[in-house]
Amino acid sequence: MYRMIQLESLVPETLPGVALFIKHGDNHVLYKNPNLSFTQNDKERLLDNNVNQLFIKAAEMSTYNQYVEANLPILLSDDDIEPIVKQNMLYQASINYVQEIFDSPAIAIKQNVERCRNLISLILNDVMNSDGVINALSSLVDHNTYTYVHSVQVAAYSIALHVKMLELSRDELMDVGIGSLFHDYGKVYVPKELLDKPGKLTASEFMEVKKHPVYGYSTLKDLEIFTPVALGIVKHHHEKENGNGYPDGLFSYDIARSSKITAIADVFSALTTTRSYRNALSKESALEIMYGEMEGSFDMQYLDTFRESLN
Ligand SMILES: [Fe+2]
Ligand SMILES: [Fe+2]
Structure with a gap:
């Protein structure tokens, strides 16, 4: 099993730590051993030959993810790389991280907590400096990776909304992002x-699916690395203003601000993404549902601000 990777994710003169392959017809041919640097020359030659993608073995994905994350600060400050490409690399790395961590035992989150913090910190910078989040992410979705893309998208939207609506410190925004x-x-x-x-x-x-906020909350709480704000978001992102949400059926006045804001980010992300049972809705149609048939679910002040921020 091979996974495709973007040529841009490789920093010249570094060791990727994984074997790189090129696709020839149906075959994957070894291009470079793990212990050899990827040089500027390599990059130019590949680009000259219209090669933008390489392949690695699926089993080496974790090593590759960590390599990309370690090099992200360099890549993101490289003026030769287009902003949209940089944004794609950041969100792709975040999606890869989520996929890896969701597929590993929960303890991996604790062992890798710095990776998570580093990615959220970079997403936070990106959200502060641009409003292109929506475009960068929508192109990365396919149905196999929905939950991972959705997680990153909700983190980006939720941070953006918190920045717009509340005056929070960077530490508080980090908690919200996590x-x-x-x-x-x-x-x-x-x-x-x-x-x-x-x-x-x-x-x-549906009863079974509705257990996910509590499953997530209790597992993450036991790791003892998440703050109450972060844990509150996990447990209460499906609560509704009118008390019809789950798991606790809280009413407006008992729902934390961060949970209310993340609930908006969550539903908007879900509606504007293609699912196995329907196509992605436009922003306008998603808002129509959130204001119409979902009336009573959201904090109206936050929802209004969100709508304005999309225009
Ligand atoms: Fe959920
Ligand atoms: Fe969700």
Whole structure:
């Protein structure tokens, strides 16, 4: 099994630490051994031959992810790389991180907590400096990676909304970013068939899916690395203003601001992304649903600000 990687994610004169392959017809041919540097010459020659993508073995994805994350600050400050490409690299690295961490035992989160903080910090910088988040992410979605892309998208939207609506310190924004990145972590404990089911869920299936905020909350709480703000987002991102949400059926006055804001980011991300049971909705249609049939779910002041920020 091979995974495609972007040529731009490799920093010249560094050791990627993984074997690199090129695709020739249906075959993957070894291009470079793990212990050889990737040089500027290599990069130019590949680009001259219209090669923008290389391949690595799926089993080496974790090594590659860590290599990219370690080099991200260099890549993101490289003026020769286009802003949109940089943004794509950042969000792709974040998606890869989420996929890796969701597929590993929970303890990996604790062992890798610095990786998470570094990525959220870079996303925070990106959100502060641009409003292109939406475009950068929408192109990265496919149905196999929905939960991972969605997690990163919700983190970016939620940070952006918090910046617009509340005066928070950078540390507080980091907590918000971490909480929203992990808001759906509990889904790793829900059977995949239910999450991907094309039709309507039965009542008992829906009961099962509705357990994910509590599963996520209790697992992450036990790691003892998440703040109450971050944990609150995980547990309460499906609460509704009118008390009809879950798991606790909280009313407006009992729902934390960060949970209210993340709830908006969450629903908007879900509606504007293609799912197994429907195509992605436009921003306008998503807002129509959030104001219309979902009336009573959201804090209106936050929702209004969100709508304005999209224009
Ligand atoms: Fe959720
Ligand atoms: Fe979600």
